[in-house]
Amino acid sequence: xxxxxxxxxxxxxxxxxxxxxxxxxxxxxxxxxxxxxxxxxxxxxxxxxxxxxxxxxxxxxxxxxxxxxxxxxxxxxxxxxxxxxxxxxxxxxxxxxxxxxxxxxxxxxxxxxxxxxxxxxxxxxxxxxxxxxxxxxxxxxxxxxxxxxxxxxxxxxxxxxxxxxxxxxxxxxxxxxxxxxxxxxxxxxxx
Numbered sequence: 001x002x003x004x005x006x007x008x009x010x011x012x013x014x015x016x017x018x019x020x021x022x023x024x025x026x027x028x029x030x031x032x033x034x035x036x037x038x039x040x041x042x043x044x045x046x047x048x049x050x051x052x053x054x055x056x057x058x059x060x061x062x063x064x065x066x067x068x069x070x071x072x073x074x075x076x077x078x079x080x081x082x083x084x085x086x087x088x089x090x091x092x093x094x095x096x097x098x099x100x101x102x103x104x105x106x107x108x109x110x111x112x113x114x115x116x117x118x119x120x121x122x123x124x125x126x127x128x129x130x131x132x133x134x135x136x137x138x139x140x141x142x143x144x145x146x147x148x149x150x151x152x153x154x155x156x157x158x159x160x161x162x163x164x165x166x167x168x169x170x171x172x173x174x175x176x177x178x179x180x181x182x183x184x185x186x187x188x189x190x191x
Contacts, residue, residue, distance in 0.1 A: 004084050004106030005179050009154060010147055011090040011129060012121035013111035014163045014171055019087035021172040029084040033092065036064045045089075046129070061089060062097055069101035091131070093153040103156075107182050109175055110157035113164040115143045158182065 005022065007015045016032055023030030034045060037060050041048050048057045065088070073082045086106070092098045093108070102108055113121075119140040122129060132142050154160070159178045163171045 003081075004086050004102075005175070006086045006088060006102050006106045006108045007111060007175070008088045008093050008102075008108055008157060009090065009111035010113070010118060010143075010150065011131075012118045013113045014168055015087040015090075015111055017168045018111065018163070018171045018175060019085045021168055022175050023085040025172060025176065026083070026085070029082065031068060031084055031086045033061070033064055033068065033086060033088045036068070037061055037089070040064060058091070058095060061092060062095055065092060065095075065098045065101050069105050091150065091153075093156055094150055099153070099156055107159065107179055108157040109178060110154045110160045111171065111175075112154070112160055112162050114162075115140055115147060117164045118143050 005026075005028075007019045007022075009015055016034075019032065020030050022028075037048070037057075038044055040063070041060055043051070045057065048060065068086060074080060075082055086102075088098075088102070092102070093110075122132065122143075123139065131146060132139065135142060135145075137145070159182070161171060161174050161178060166174070
């Protein structure tokens with residue numbers, strides 16, 4: 001059986017971009033849990049935070065992760081579960097239920113990056129990221145604070161890949177190699 005390849009990690013570490021690349025290379029489905037949340041709530045994440053608050057956002061996120069974990073679509077030929085690459089939001093592993101659901105269905109790979117790299121990557125979009133605007137502190141300081149708060153959650157991942165100095169193509173290579181090194185999965189891409 002091929003489990004799901006799940007990408008998690010702090011914002012701006014490349015989860016969506018790398019996830020899309022990995023899925024394309026493996027010819028697997030790509031699922032972005034943040035996009036699923038936006039579709040479910042019918043509003044952008046920043047609006048969910050502003051109008052409904054973080055606790056409601058986290059509840060919607062938990063419902064979305066549970067639905068993804070319960071997706072039992074199967075290959076019509078083999079009957080095996082359809083493989084997929086799932087990109088999650090940066091705080092998804094801070095919730096025990098999310099962590100257990102994702103661990104049950106796949107291999108969790110955490111993408112990481114140094115705080116100064118993340119700050120540079122989000123500098124133009126920080127206002128659209130609700131967790132970065134809390135506390136009215138300098139961007140890099142807030143990033144360091146959030147990363148410290150989430151360190152134990154990210155440590156739950158099976159594998160960590162640092163994206164700080166790598167182009168998305170190289171990160172995708174490392175993610176695929178790390179995933180297939182975890183076990184004898186089916187659907188491994190041919191050379």
